[in-house]
Amino acid sequence: MELVLASGNRGKVREFQEAFGSELKALDEVITPFYIEESADTFAGNAVIKAKAVYEKVGNNYIVISDDSGISVDALGGEPGIYSARYAGKGASDRDNLQKMINTLKSKGLDESKAHYTASVAIISRYGIYVVHGWMYGKVIAEIRGDGGFGYDPAFIPDGFDKTLGELPSSVKSKFSHRTRAIKLAKPIIDMLKNIKG
Numbered sequence: 342m343e344l345v346l347a348s349g350n351r352g353k354v355r356e357f358q359e360a361f362g363s364e365l366k367a368l369d370e371v372i373t374p375f376y377i378e379e380s381a382d383t384f385a386g387n388a389v390i391k392a393k394a395v396y397e398k399v400g401n402n403y404i405v406i407s408d409d410s411g412i413s414v415d416a417l418g419g420e421p422g423i424y425s426a427r428y429a430g431k432g433a434s435d436r437d438n439l440q441k442m443i444n445t446l447k448s449k450g451l452d453e454s455k456a457h458y459t460a461s462v463a464i465i466s467r468y469g470i471y472v473v474h475g476w477m478y479g480k481v482i483a484e485i486r487g488d489g490g491f492g493y494d495p496a497f498i499p500d501g502f503d504k505t506l507g508e509l510p511s512s513v514k515s516k517f518s519h520r521t522r523a524i525k526l527a528k529p530i531i532d533m534l535k536n537i538k539g
Contacts, residue, residue, distance in 0.1 A: 345367075349367055352492070372398055377395075378390070406527065429441040435493075442493060453483065454481055460476075464530055477499055
């Protein structure tokens with residue numbers, strides 16, 4: 342069975358290909374990307390929705406991997422959470438979303454808050470659905486520092502560091518990120534599915 346990631350997000354594709362190599366195809370390498378309504382109220386629910394939608398299009402010769410992830414800021418009551426990719430509105434850019442989070446923090450008179458990233462990875466094949474999770478804890482600051490990473494990375498400082506993910510090399514982030522942790526749990530499941538005979 343072939344592997345396809347239910348995403349065209351180049352940052353995500355890069356992180357997944359670090360684990361699975363070139364055998365993992367981005368969605369646009371397999372089919373024309375299409376809109377999927379993410380209507381669940383959890384990261385896991387949205388990851389499953391995306392995986393199912395793509396699996397229905399590509400068929401049972403594929404293992405579809407889908408990721409739903411985002412950042413939750415304690416001082417904002419867990420926002421943006423599942424709305425991380427569209428916090429500043431539908432079609433918002435990464436920078437728009439990041440700026441809204443910073444402005445919302447500042448509007449509360451804060452320059453930082455505890456926060457964490459969540460990654461839910463759904464795996465669907467002819468053998469069923471599996472979901473795993475990874476987390477990364479730290480804090481967000483009300484300023485943009487560095488131009489590495491993507492999403493909220495330039496304002497997120499992971500526990501044990503004094504630099505944002507935007508300032509740290511991607512090789513450092515890839516060792517402990519929420520997505521890395523989820524991928525490590527997903528890998529043995531995918532290896533098992535690929536090796537089932539019959």
